[in-house]
Amino acid sequence: xxxxxxxxxxxxxxxxxxxxxxxxxxxxxxxxxxxxxxxxxxxxxxxxxxxxxxxxxxxxxxxxxxxxxxxxxxxxxxxxxxxxxxxxxxxxxxxxxxxxxxxxxxxxxxxxxxxxxxxxxxxxxxxxxxxxxxxxxxxxxxxxxxxxxxxxxxxxxxxxxxxxxxxxxxxxxxxxxxxxxxxxxxxxxxxxxxxxxxxxxxxxxxxxxxxxxxxxxxxxxxxxxxxxxxxxxxxxxxxxxxxxxxxxxxxxxx
Amino acid sequence: xxxxxxxxxxxxxxxxxxxxxxxxxxxxxxxxxxxxxxxxxxxxxxxxxxxxxxxxxxxxxxxxxxxxxxxxxxxxxxxxxxxxxxxxxxxxxxxxxxxxxxxxxxxxxxxxxxxxxxxxxxxxxxxxxxxxxxxxxxxxxxxxxxxxxxxxxxxxxxxxxxxxxxxxxxxxxxxxxxxxxxxxxxxxxxxxxxxxxxxxxxxxxxxxxxxxxxxxxxxxxxxxxxxxxxxxxxxxxxxxxxxxxxxxxxxxxx
DNA sequence: CCTTGTGAAATTATTCACAGCC
DNA sequence: GGCTGTGAATAATTTCACAAGG
Numbered sequence: 001x002x003x004x005x006x007x008x009x010x011x012x013x014x015x016x017x018x019x020x021x022x023x024x025x026x027x028x029x030x031x032x033x034x035x036x037x038x039x040x041x042x043x044x045x046x047x048x049x050x051x052x053x054x055x056x057x058x059x060x061x062x063x064x065x066x067x068x069x070x071x072x073x074x075x076x077x078x079x080x081x082x083x084x085x086x087x088x089x090x091x092x093x094x095x096x097x098x099x100x101x102x103x104x105x106x107x108x109x110x111x112x113x114x115x116x117x118x119x120x121x122x123x124x125x126x127x128x129x130x131x132x133x134x135x136x137x138x139x140x141x142x143x144x145x146x147x148x149x150x151x152x153x154x155x156x157x158x159x160x161x162x163x164x165x166x167x168x169x170x171x172x173x174x175x176x177x178x179x180x181x182x183x184x185x186x187x188x189x190x191x192x193x194x195x196x197x198x199x200x201x202x203x204x205x206x207x208x209x210x211x212x213x214x215x216x217x218x219x220x221x222x223x224x225x226x227x228x229x230x231x232x233x234x235x236x237x238x239x240x241x242x243x244x245x246x247x248x249x250x251x252x253x254x
Numbered sequence: 255x256x257x258x259x260x261x262x263x264x265x266x267x268x269x270x271x272x273x274x275x276x277x278x279x280x281x282x283x284x285x286x287x288x289x290x291x292x293x294x295x296x297x298x299x300x301x302x303x304x305x306x307x308x309x310x311x312x313x314x315x316x317x318x319x320x321x322x323x324x325x326x327x328x329x330x331x332x333x334x335x336x337x338x339x340x341x342x343x344x345x346x347x348x349x350x351x352x353x354x355x356x357x358x359x360x361x362x363x364x365x366x367x368x369x370x371x372x373x374x375x376x377x378x379x380x381x382x383x384x385x386x387x388x389x390x391x392x393x394x395x396x397x398x399x400x401x402x403x404x405x406x407x408x409x410x411x412x413x414x415x416x417x418x419x420x421x422x423x424x425x426x427x428x429x430x431x432x433x434x435x436x437x438x439x440x441x442x443x444x445x446x447x448x449x450x451x452x453x454x455x456x457x458x459x460x461x462x463x464x465x466x467x468x469x470x471x472x473x474x475x476x477x478x479x480x481x482x483x484x485x486x487x488x489x490x491x492x493x494x495x496x497x498x499x500x501x502x503x504x505x506x507x508x
Numbered sequence: 509c510c511t512t513g514t515g516a517a518a519t520t521a522t523t524c525a526c527a528g529c530c
Numbered sequence: 531g532g533c534t535g536t537g538a539a540t541a542a543t544t545t546c547a548c549a550a551g552g
Contacts, residue, residue: 007467008466008467008469009460009464009467010542010543011469011542012542012543012544013543014457014460014461014467015453015457017456017457017460018450018452018453018456018457019437019450019453021456022435022436023437036510036511036512037511037512038511043437044437045437045438045439047544047545048511049544049545049546049547050543050544050545052511052512052513052514053513053514053543053544053545055512055513056512056513056514060512060513061512062511062512062513063511063512063551063552064510064511064512064513064550064551064552065509065510065511065512065551065552066510066511066512066552067510067511067512068512080460080463080464081456081459081460081463082459082460082462082463083456083459087459087462089455095354096350096353096354096357096358097351097354097355097358099350099354100349100350100351100353100354101351101451103350104350104351104451104452106435106451106452106455107452107455109452110452110455110456111456111459112452112455112459150459150462151455151458151459151462153455162476174462175458175459175461175462176458177451177454177455177458181276181360182276183273183277183297183298183299183474184299184474185299185473185474185475185476185479186474188470188471188473189465191458191461191462191468191471192471193454193457193458195449195451195454196272196273197355197358197360197431197449198272198358198360198361198363198364198366199269199272199273200431200447200449201343201360201361201364201366201405201407201431202271202272202275202335202337202364202365203268203269203271203272203447204405204429204430204431204445204447205335205336205337205341205365205366205404205405205429206263206268206271206334206335206336207268207429207445208336208341208404208405208428208429208445209334209335209336210263210334211443212262213261213262213263213268214445215262215265216442217442217445217446219439219442220437220438220439220440221439222416222439225439264520264521266520266521266522267521290532290533290534291533291534292533301522301523302533303522303523303524303525304521304522304523306533306534306535306536307521307522307523307535307536309534309535310534310535310536314534314535315534316533316534316535317529317530317533317534318528318529318530318532318533318534318535319529319530319531319532319533319534320530320532320533320534321532321533321534322534
């Protein structure tokens with residue numbers, strides 16, 4: 001039995017959970033009933049031992065000789081991720097990027113609900129994006145308290161990011177996703193993650209300039225490849241017209 | 255002397271390099287002449303030993319008793335990152351996110367030049383963003399070859415991402431930055447990095463749901479705090495009206 | 509057979525701590 | 531006295547490899 005309580009979950013494991021979830025979601029939507037750690041690993045671009053070790057932190061969800069029940073495992077991961085209940089989020093800084101995120105599909109399916117958009121520019125305040133009005137930053141604390149906002153997304157210029165983070169923290173927001181190219185200073189109980197577009201480009205450039213220093217990547221396979229490469233006669237799939245998956249046989253075989 | 259040649263650079267080190275670069279850029283623009291590993295660490299949200307170890311992979315750039323010369327160190331990091339020469343990039347998938355990236359400032363300052371925008375939708379083909387025309391995806395290979403494109407950015411929906419990646423690889427693009435929520439399968443010599451907005455949100459949600467599992471974060475300080483906390487009388491700074499830094503004394507003291 | 513879950517081993521990354529230099 | 535660079539120690543993560551289950 002794995003440690004199931006106040007245990008620390010390795011951060012790399014947590015980061016891989018959403019990837020597994022996405023793969024399982026796709027498999028489930030195609031009616032695939034079970035998947036082995038090796039297949040899931042291929043589709044997620046990791047290796048099988050890592051998948052098993054990752055999952056073992058949460059429970060023993062698999063069946064030796066068979067693999068994992070797709071829907072059951074999906075449910076467990078969603079429960080762990082808290083995807084099963086909706087968390088209210090706000091976006092501060094409604095420039096092009098803030099707009100793009102506000103319009104994206106990323107919230108609905110992932111357990112988040114956009115409850116507020118904020119900007120300091122009076123020219124955009126009052127507009128609506130997806131039915132959510134853009135408000136002045138002075139309304140931030142009020143909305144965060146009223147809606148019990150859990151996560152704040154910062155898409156301001158770097159110069160404003162720290163000030164916005166301070167406001168979010170004051171308003172009781174306990175997690176911040178920062179897209180601004182700035183290092184934020186917040187109390188240690190506040191979780192921060194940083195998405196840094198140009199830093200990612202620079203990392204790619206570095207490895208291009210120093211190919212000998214590049215890490216050797218784990219090979220990924222498409223879902224279709226992962227299955228067909230390993231599937232025996234009882235389970236087979238073929239590509240459909242969208243490049244997606246079609247399960248030809250599931251649950252009990254053909 | 256550190257190993258200076260075909261050595262492998264730890265990926266975490268490479269990822270921190272752009273952060274150091276940004277801090278140094280700000281310091282340099284404020285005329286600050288030198289910085290210690292402890293100050294740089296505070297500003298970057300890491301610790302001093304990590305800064306020194308990271309830098310030691312590339313050379314011995316510091317002066318015991320004094321610290322690092324800001325401009326010199328900045329130059330060395332930019333050289334390592336290849337920021338000193340411009341790399342052509344293309345963006346494929348000009349929806350809201352693609353648009354936002356195309357308009358962002360992230361390219362100019364970081365050593366990249368946007369040379370092509372591509373979309374499969376005839377309704378947007380022909381438009382221009384920042385003077386760069388949106389072209390059909392069928393032009394992708396031609397432009398990539400002609401401009402010797404090094405990095406491709408994918409901002410398509412997940413369903414199209416693998417196909418686009420295949421096109422980029424065929425066109426000789428050796429590095430891909432993928433914003434689509436899909437795991438890409440590419441040859442091992444092609445570098446891929448994945449920016450996954452909703453996965454980041456989910457990670458935040460996870461740690462909010464399991465505070466006992468959260469990693470203890472390194473405290474960061476603003477540049478101003480980092481300096482004033484440690485600076486002796488010979489070097490001092492105060493905040494200017496923009497919340498930025500003003501160096502009151504540099505090079506030789508007041 | 510095949511596949512999981514997991515200790516043990518290996519690898520990788522971080523942090524310590526201090527000799528040596530300014 | 532302060533600060534770097536770096537081996538040595540520690541911690542974290544990954545991978546191996548295999549006993550046990552279906």
